[in-house]
Amino acid sequence: MTREVHAFVYSALPSRVIFGAGRRADVAAELARLGCARPLIVTTHDQRMLGEALAHPFRDATLFSDATMHTPWDVTQRALHETARARADCVVAIGGGSSIGLSKAIALQTDLPQIVLPTTYAGSEVTPIIGETRDGEKRTQRTPKVLPEVVIYDVELTLSLPLAMSVASGLNAIAHAVEALYAEDRNPITSMMAEDAIASLAKALPNIAHTSDSIDARRLAQYGAWLGGTCLGMVGMGLHHKICHVLGGTFDLPHAQTHAVMLAHVVAYNAAAAPHAMTSIARALHTKDAWSGLHDLAKSLGAPLSLEALGMPEAGIDHALELVMRNAYSNPRAPEARALRIMLERAWKGEPPATAD
Incomplete structure (x- = not known):
């Protein structure tokens, strides 16, 4: 390519x-x-x-x-x-x-x-x-x-990292790479690293789920996490990280699990505004589209799929939305309150991501 x-x-x-x-x-x-x-x-x-x-x-x-x-x-x-x-x-x-x-x-x-x-x-x-x-x-x-x-x-x-934490942490690492692909200050180096990070983690995590003490799978996951983290360090993150910081800090939700729940939803929200990123993500996952591929990966690994399961109160959605709309991060699609509320409601219920408002 x-x-x-x-x-x-x-x-x-x-x-x-x-x-x-x-x-x-x-x-x-x-x-x-x-x-x-x-x-x-x-x-x-x-x-x-x-x-x-x-x-x-x-x-x-x-x-x-x-x-x-x-x-x-x-x-x-x-x-x-x-x-x-x-x-x-x-x-x-x-x-x-x-x-x-x-x-x-x-x-x-x-x-x-x-x-x-x-x-x-x-x-x-x-x-x-x-x-x-x-x-x-x-x-x-x-x-x-x-x-x-x-x-x-x-x-x-x-090697002793429990499977549930391995999965959530690995999806968190994928989120770093995903947002690097549509970052305002992205560059060809970080984009190559980001796609390789997604592909490495998407290959490693199912193998870890099958054989949790596999050195080869753990090594590949660690390599992917390093690449994703390096991208996180070099370019700005977008709406996904803003939402996860708000949810985690406000409702004391577990960091990696919150990323695991929200990732596919935010990718669906950004899909039309970042087509090149969507192509790269789907290619790395070997799926038709980015958001359903990420959702299916999380589901297949037994990752949490709803904010409700993490302990977030449904009544907190409005407060979360207010904080997300405040001092928004750079993002390919501008924050739209109505669409974001629908997205947060779907994530709270554990419904599949949707691109339509």
Whole structure:
């Protein structure tokens, strides 16, 4: 396939990426390369044992295992207090979006270097984006201050990721690639990466569902997630991410699962305004059209299909719509209140996506 190339801007991000099974053993060498010896190791309570294993070789390591979904400010304040108390000279995060988000929040306030070991397919590890929740509202910003210096992709760390979380996290990664394909500042490099990310994840996730401990499938999914996250870091996201940030921050819905529910609906909403993106998505999925292909993939994997199932109250749709319409992200189709309300209602009920208003 030959791509039509027009004028564009491409800005590479300066992260060091280490990819391969067993590469978590490189943490000590990477700390030494950064000139650090007193790491604050960040994880969630459920993944505390992973943090303890990382901390074991270091005499002056401190473990903080209270990372929380959507990076609430009160948790960040406690982590900052622990950072100062321990005189930490770097942050090492192991986990998914909660751990990585907290690591970024610490870096934003302290400028400490970060080493990140992802255990999910969230993609946040390769982006200069941080989302923080204060006063019940999640806000995001882009700043190079939060971009981790080193990312270590060790596929073995994803083997214990439960199937339901693997599926939701993988669909979240696909969402990064999907929105990169119609981003206002897209370029040929990110578009190639995005399509490859969708194709890799769409192939890997059914194999993981069939054989959850398959190293080959997990490696392909991690590769796809890296590509999708890299796209997320280099170009702007659109309506899908705006909606998911609103729903997650306002109703405390799980991040990856919210992406899994909303993705096909937003793609259907944008379909007529982004035909080239729809062609790329459908080609990557080997389906007739993008939105039904994404919906069918999610359904076949047993992913959640309704906001109701995630715990969102039906009465919250109007409030969500109000927040989505406020300070809208760049998007190929302008936000239209009536169409968006219909879309949110369909997503709440778990109905298939529809392109008609």
